[in-house]
Amino acid sequence: MALFIDYPSWISPFVIPGVPIRWYSLMYIVAFAFAYVLFRYECKHDRVIKFSAAESQNLFFWGILGLLIGARLGSCFFYSDWRYYLTHPWMIFWPFQDGHFVGLPGMSYHGGLIGLILGVFIYTKVKKESFLLIADLLSAAIPLGYTFGRLGNFINAELYGRITSSPIGMLFPYAEPVSTSVESVRGVADALGYQYAVGDMINLPRFPSQLFEAFFEGIVLFLILWFVIRKLKIRRAWANGVVLGSYLIGYGTFRFFIEYLRQPDSDIGYILKWGGSEDVFVFESLLNISKGQIYCLMMVLAGIIIIIAVSCLRRHRLKTEREMAKTIKRGESDRRSTKKAKKGNAKRGH
Numbered sequence: 001m002a003l004f005i006d007y008p009s010w011i012s013p014f015v016i017p018g019v020p021i022r023w024y025s026l027m028y029i030v031a032f033a034f035a036y037v038l039f040r041y042e043c044k045h046d047r048v049i050k051f052s053a054a055e056s057q058n059l060f061f062w063g064i065l066g067l068l069i070g071a072r073l074g075s076c077f078f079y080s081d082w083r084y085y086l087t088h089p090w091m092i093f094w095p096f097q098d099g100h101f102v103g104l105p106g107m108s109y110h111g112g113l114i115g116l117i118l119g120v121f122i123y124t125k126v127k128k129e130s131f132l133l134i135a136d137l138l139s140a141a142i143p144l145g146y147t148f149g150r151l152g153n154f155i156n157a158e159l160y161g162r163i164t165s166s167p168i169g170m171l172f173p174y175a176e177p178v179s180t181s182v183e184s185v186r187g188v189a190d191a192l193g194y195q196y197a198v199g200d201m202i203n204l205p206r207f208p209s210q211l212f213e214a215f216f217e218g219i220v221l222f223l224i225l226w227f228v229i230r231k232l233k234i235r236r237a238w239a240n241g242v243v244l245g246s247y248l249i250g251y252g253t254f255r256f257f258i259e260y261l262r263q264p265d266s267d268i269g270y271i272l273k274w275g276g277s278e279d280v281f282v283f284e285s286l287l288n289i290s291k292g293q294i295y296c297l298m299m300v301l302a303g304i305i306i307i308i309a310v311s312c313l314r315r316h317r318l319k320t321e322r323e324m325a326k327t328i329k330r331g332e333s334d335r336r337s338t339k340k341a342k343k344g345n346a347k348r349g350h
Contacts, residue, residue: 003192004169004205013156020101027152031145036060038141038226046234049133059123059134066119067112072104074111079265079291110295132310136243140222140230143247147218154210161207161261163281165191169205177201184282207261216254224250241310248303256296264290 015021036056043051051059076085076092085092095101120138124131153159157172165188178185180200188204189196196202229246232238264270264280271294275285 003165003167004171005167005208007157007170007172011155011157022152023155024149024152027148027155031148032060032064034145034148035138035141038144039137042137042141042230046137046230048234049130049137055127059120062119062123063116063138064119066115066117066122068107068115070115070118071107071109071112074108074114075106078108078111078295079268080106110292110299113299130240132240132244136230136233136240139243139247140225143218143222143225143251145218147214147222150210150214150218154208154214159210159262161209161212162263162283163188163204164207165205166207168207170208171203171205173203175203175206177203178281182279182281184279184284188282206263209258209262212258212261213255216258217251221247221250221254239310239314241306245303245305245307245310248299248306250303252296252299252303256293256300259290259293259296260286262290262292264292 013022013024015023015026039060040053040056043049043056072092076082093104095104097105117135120134121131123129124134150159157174160170160172160175163169163178163185178201180186180189180196180198180202185202185204186196186198189202192205194202194204225243225247229243233242260283266280268291269278269280270288271291272287272289274287274289276287277284278288
């Protein structure tokens with residue numbers, strides 16, 4: 001009886017065999033389409049902004065452009081040898097390798113997020129729209145589309161997790177082999193009954209972390225933002241920016257913990273090595289923190305700061321408006337009293 005799950009053999013990364021169009025690329029289009037449909041729904045039904053279809057399409061054009069540029073730059077400078085790309089900048093967007101078309105082989109979520117925010121920010125400033133309001137609408141619409149991106153990773157059999165002897169482990173056929181010279185690798189291989197000689201390179205089951213991310217960072221986060229945070233904001237008139245902050249906190253939190261099941265890049269390893277062992281192949285300590293987790297903590301912190309800041313600004317503005325209204329009302333009352341006094345004096349003079 002198998003102690004793990006075999007990666008489905010019928011799955012192909014290519015939409016059409018022989019044609020260099022991958023499901024991952026198609027999933028990007030599906031994700032953008034879902035986000036656009038949900039954004040248009042908010043524009044029509046939430047009644048918080050008047051935004052035409054043409055304006056929405058322009059917004060998405062600049063947002064997607066920023067996302068793609070940011071995702072590629074993030075991959076090159078956050079997770080790769082940034083010194084190489086500084087001296088070979090044309091390679092950042094060069095889609096060929098050894099004479100073959102490979103597209104853009106690396107895309108970073110955190111870089112894409114920064115690019116998206118900058119693209120939307122520039123668009124809203126040019127069009128004199130509220131950045132925080134539109135960011136809230138987008139934040140509620142985006143997570144469901146993100147689900148398809150991670151499904152694309154799964155179909156491509158990439159971004160898999162750490163090796164495991166757990167029954168939910170999956171054997172990805174083209175996963176990077178690991179060396180049995182590492183003690184933790186031997187432990188997993190022994191638990192699964194593998195036959196090997198010390199030093200052999202073997203392929204072991206891994207956590208299908210793409211599916212975990214698709215579920216928690218996509219579906220669960222969407223349900224929370226769309227049906228809870230978004231509706232509470234409308235009902236209680238929360239400040240613009242609360243949904244954006246909630247998205248950053250929610251995504252950062254889910255991704256932070258799922259990162260424990262993902263294998264960090266072996267050339268990067270852990271940024272914080274407080275757990276003793278530096279073994280990246282298996283999960284051993286909550287105190288070993290990867291670069292991706294550092295970025296997630298930064299997201300959570302940014303989300304908390306945004307929510308506190310916009311809430312305080314809103315309370316201050318409402319307080320100022322109430323004081324101004326009282327001042328205006330007091331002034332009107334004083335003017336009425338003055339007019340009555342003048343009329344009384346005029347009658348006594350006659």
